[in-house]
Amino acid sequence: MKFSAKAVILASAWTLSAGLAQAQTSITVGSQLEPPHLDPTSAAAGAIDNVVYSNIFEGLTRFMADGSVVAGLAESWEISDDGLTYTFKLHDGVTFHDGTGMDAEDVKFSLDRARAEDSTNAQKPLFAGITDVTVIDPLTVQVTLSEPNGNFLFNMAWGDAVIVAPESIETITSNPIGTGAFKFADWVQGDRIEIVRNDDYWGTPAKLESATFKFINDPTAAFGAMMAEDIDAFIGFPAPENLPQFEADPRFTVLVGSTEGETILAINNKMPPMDNILVRQAITHAIDRQAIIDGAMFGYGTPIGTHFAPHNPAYVDLTGNSEYDPEKSKALLAEAGLADGFTTTLKLPPPSYARRGGEIIAAQLRAVGIETEITNLEWAQWLEEAFRGKDFGMTIVSHTEPMDIGIYGNPDYYFQYGTEEFQAIMTELNSTTDPDARNALMADAQRNISENYVNGYLFQLAALGVAKANVVGIWTNQPTQAIDLTAVYWAE
Amino acid sequence: MFRYALRRLSSLIISLAVASLVIFLVVEVAPGDPASYMLGINAQPDTVAALRAELGLDVPRYQRYFDWVSGLMRLDFGTSYTYRTPVAEMISDRMRVSLPLAVYALTLSTLIAFPAGIYAASRRGKAGDTAVIGLSQLGVAVPNFWFAMMMVLVFAINLRWFSAGGFPGWEKGFWGGMKALTLPAISLALPQAAILARVMRSSLLDMLDEDFMRTARAKGLSRRHALWKHGVRNALIPVLTILGLQFSFLLAGGIIIEQVFFLPGLGRLVFQSISQRDLIVVESVVMLLVFAVICVNFLVDLAYAAVDPRLRTRT
Numbered sequence: 159m160k161f162s163a164k165a166v167i168l169a170s171a172w173t174l175s176a177g178l179a180q181a182q183t184s185i186t187v188g189s190q191l192e193p194p195h196l197d198p199t200s201a202a203a204g205a206i207d208n209v210v211y212s213n214i215f216e217g218l219t220r221f222m223a224d225g226s227v228v229a230g231l232a233e234s235w236e237i238s239d240d241g242l243t244y245t246f247k248l249h250d251g252v253t254f255h256d257g258t259g260m261d262a263e264d265v266k267f268s269l270d271r272a273r274a275e276d277s278t279n280a281q282k283p284l285f286a287g288i289t290d291v292t293v294i295d296p297l298t299v300q301v302t303l304s305e306p307n308g309n310f311l312f313n314m315a316w317g318d319a320v321i322v323a324p325e326s327i328e329t330i331t332s333n334p335i336g337t338g339a340f341k342f343a344d345w346v347q348g349d350r351i352e353i354v355r356n357d358d359y360w361g362t363p364a365k366l367e368s369a370t371f372k373f374i375n376d377p378t379a380a381f382g383a384m385m386a387e388d389i390d391a392f393i394g395f396p397a398p399e400n401l402p403q404f405e406a407d408p409r410f411t412v413l414v415g416s417t418e419g420e421t422i423l424a425i426n427n428k429m430p431p432m433d434n435i436l437v438r439q440a441i442t443h444a445i446d447r448q449a450i451i452d453g454a455m456f457g458y459g460t461p462i463g464t465h466f467a468p469h470n471p472a473y474v475d476l477t478g479n480s481e482y483d484p485e486k487s488k489a490l491l492a493e494a495g496l497a498d499g500f501t502t503t504l505k506l507p508p509p510s511y512a513r514r515g516g517e518i519i520a521a522q523l524r525a526v527g528i529e530t531e532i533t534n535l536e537w538a539q540w541l542e543e544a545f546r547g548k549d550f551g552m553t554i555v556s557h558t559e560p561m562d563i564g565i566y567g568n569p570d571y572y573f574q575y576g577t578e579e580f581q582a583i584m585t586e587l588n589s590t591t592d593p594d595a596r597n598a599l600m601a602d603a604q605r606n607i608s609e610n611y612v613n614g615y616l617f618q619l620a621a622l623g624v625a626k627a628n629v630v631g632i633w634t635n636q637p638t639q640a641i642d643l644t645a646v647y648w649a650e
Numbered sequence: 651m652f653r654y655a656l657r658r659l660s661s662l663i664i665s666l667a668v669a670s671l672v673i674f675l676v677v678e679v680a681p682g683d684p685a686s687y688m689l690g691i692n693a694q695p696d697t698v699a700a701l702r703a704e705l706g707l708d709v710p711r712y713q714r715y716f717d718w719v720s721g722l723m724r725l726d727f728g729t730s731y732t733y734r735t736p737v738a739e740m741i742s743d744r745m746r747v748s749l750p751l752a753v754y755a756l757t758l759s760t761l762i763a764f765p766a767g768i769y770a771a772s773r774r775g776k777a778g779d780t781a782v783i784g785l786s787q788l789g790v791a792v793p794n795f796w797f798a799m800m801m802v803l804v805f806a807i808n809l810r811w812f813s814a815g816g817f818p819g820w821e822k823g824f825w826g827g828m829k830a831l832t833l834p835a836i837s838l839a840l841p842q843a844a845i846l847a848r849v850m851r852s853s854l855l856d857m858l859d860e861d862f863m864r865t866a867r868a869k870g871l872s873r874r875h876a877l878w879k880h881g882v883r884n885a886l887i888p889v890l891t892i893l894g895l896q897f898s899f900l901l902a903g904g905i906i907i908e909q910v911f912f913l914p915g916l917g918r919l920v921f922q923s924i925s926q927r928d929l930i931v932v933e934s935v936v937m938l939l940v941f942a943v944i945c946v947n948f949l950v951d952l953a954y955a956a957v958d959p960r961l962r963t964r965t
Contacts (some may be wrong), residue, residue, distance in 0.1 A: 192922070194688065194732035194733055194734075194926065195732065195733055200701075201688045201690075202688065202689050202690025202691070202693065275696075275700075276700045276703075276704075277697065277700065278689070278697055278700050278701040278704060279697065280688070280689040280690050280693045280697065281693075282694055282697050283692065283694065331733075331734045331735075332734070332735060346817075347733065347735075347743055347914060348743070348744060348747075348913075348914025348915070348918055348919060348922075349912075349914040372816060372912075373912070374816075374912045375912065376909045376910060376912065378799060378910065379802075379814065379815055379909065379910055379911065382799075382803070382807060382814035382815065383813075383814040383815060383816070383912070385807045386802075386806040386807050386813060386814040388806075388813045388814050388815070508925075536682065536924075536925050537682075537687060538681070538682025538684070538686075539680075539681050539682050541682065541683070541687055541691070542681045542682050542683060542686070545691060555691075557691075559692060562692070565692075572691075
């Protein structure tokens with residue numbers, strides 16, 4: 159007993175000192191995945207953007223929390239009448255964290271590096287239309303495109319298009335030098351990354367003095383860390399089943415927002431019998447989206463009927479094309495000559511939407527006579543087998559890139575659609591800059607894939623987070639992968 | 651003793667050579683490519699090829715094997731594909747957590763198990779013995795991660811004595827580090843202690859029936875005295891075996907506990923590297939663990955010889 163009494167005193171002394179050390183000018187943010195390295199221009203990992211987007215690195219333009227694109231390092235721009243030349247005027251007096259100035263040469267370096275032959279930029283297609291980048295003067299840079307691209311300013315807002323400096327590119331993976339409101343301070347691999355305020359920032363300075371990103375992969379551990387108040391916020395909270403508990407607790411607020419993640423039951427359009435549109439239609443009518451949202455996501459998520467984010471103004475609600483109707487599904491199967499059903503594979507990557515959702519979908523499909531053999535795959539296996547090898551009947555994936563309906567134009571993309579009809583819509587969309595005409599074309603594209611039942615469109619992934627009740631300014635929506643802390647502060 | 655050590659040493663080297671080949675083959679044939687993992691689903695094939703070339707993945711397998719092994723001999727573990735930092739650095743960072751955790755847990759489990767085992771053996775069949783057996787039964791049956799979660803619930807969430815997890819780093823102070831490792835070490839130690847106590851008890855009881863124990867009692871030693879003076883030493887051999895196995899398990903097998911307490915340890919590094927197909931990290935860490943296991947076994951063998959002189963001459 160003596161020993162445990164001592165332990166109590168020691169332990170309380172520890173907690174006390176920890177409590178005193180915590181000031182309200184810093185924040186500790188939890189997130190599930192640790193970035194492999196810190197160069198957002200040479201990997202697809204969203205975890206990198208979580209830490210560096212807008213905090214450390216900035217691009218010519220940037221996303222705001224509502225998904226709109228505003229000026230970033232470019233103060234203003236002019237677009238030539240033919241839509242081929244963009245002349246960017248850069249902000250004056252911007253410096254990188256190492257003290258070197260940011261000018262037109264850095265912009266040229268960054269864009270040329272991203273589109274180079276040996277580029278390892280994961281979103282290289284964003285830069286594909288660029289034919290030339292010319293420095294006019296230190297604060298003016300001209301970008302020439304091969305054909306008009308209505309998405310160009312949007313593309314430049316991606317984390318993969320941030321401006322980096324040739325002076326610090328060698329060490330960017332471990333010591334990122336950007337222009338943002340925070341500077342990189344420390345990385346304890348496997349545990350946390352620390353950033354501190356950049357006092358020489360060119361724009362509105364950050365309100366916090368420092369911030370720590372803590373990486374907690376396990377859902378139960380995430381819950382424990384939040385409950386024990388070891389962390390102040392958790393973005394991308396992995397245990398939706400625990401959110402009601404946080405909602406009931408006055409110490410916390412629950413953040414529910416939208417993401418760009420269209421979660422789909424991808425169907426191999428070239429594999430019999432799914433190469434038959436009737437079969438694909440039958441699959442989509444067999445699926446009860448709400449049951450999947452309730453069962454796999456604990457009610458968080460918005461049903462979708464096409465590959466487009468519902469919060470986008472151009473979104474068309476096409477869920478009616480594939481409403482839950484098992485009888486119709488059976489009739490369609492019979493019409494396709496498969497009255498007795500058929501068997502195919504369902505390959506599931508690790509996220510819980512896929513693993514939990516997959517079990518529910520398998521049960522729903524079984525009810526109309528479609529048997530699925532479920533295989534759980536690691537991401538690396540999934541990429542090799544299903545994505546690159548196209549060895550799958552069906553799979554469940556959330557496509558988190560913003561505005562990525564264009565993937566349906568590529569006949570080699572894993573679900574193998576890419577009809578000429580769809581490609582024609584995309585070509586026209588790319589050369590159209592008038593907003594109304596663009597919206598109409600995007601609606602056409604959405605209808606095209608919905609009516610051809612390319613995939614089963616399930617739901618838009620919700621952005622789930624938990625924060626202490628007095629944390630202000632954290633993004634609720636996830637228009638791009640980012641935990642932008644530049645405007646975050648503690649309410650009194 | 652010297653020849654005995656030499657014999658053990660040569661078998662150690664052969665084991666390592668075989669292990670390196672097996673590890674390399676197993677890891678390399680697993681499907682999945684680190685470059686396409688890193689670049690995600692929008693990457694173009696030429697981008698993936700460029701990254702593969704940058705990472706040195708485009709050279710033939712056998713060449714990579716020889717590069718890796720010759721690197722290992724120079725203590726150069728190569729560079730991680732995903733983190734782009736030297737693997738040796740990553741391993742030594744993680745060892746700063748895993749090694750103290752393993753030693754901490756092993757110390758705790760020994761401190762619990764030895765007295766408990768000896769106590770139970772000396773009270774054979776009595777209430778104290780039954781209590782120890784019952785508790786150890788429970789300790790073996792309860793999974794350590796469940797126990798870990800319960801401790802987080804009680805000591806971190808309700809009582810707020812400890813953090814729910816994480817590791818501040820030794821540079822922030824020794825006691826802070828030890829505090830962060832306390833709940834994980836207890837979670838790891840208790841099931842191990844339960845096993846160890848049972849082995850200790852039964853091994854001691856076996857000794858009690860031996861002739862030399864009867865002789866010791868006959869020459870006038872009390873039961874407890876005989877147990878301490880002659881029994882414990884002889885009972886240590888099976889206990890040492892278990893202890894050696896446990897240490898290797900604790901070093902690498904803390905994966906789940908490291909997940910529960912989000913500790914930046916070796917187990918989590920392996921776990922992450924496997925999912926990211928960071929092959930060179932997986933290979934090097936596993937190789938290191940094999941090395942550690944073989945070395946621990948080697949030390950255990952030497953310890954046997956120290957405990958039991960007969961082993962020194964036997965082949």
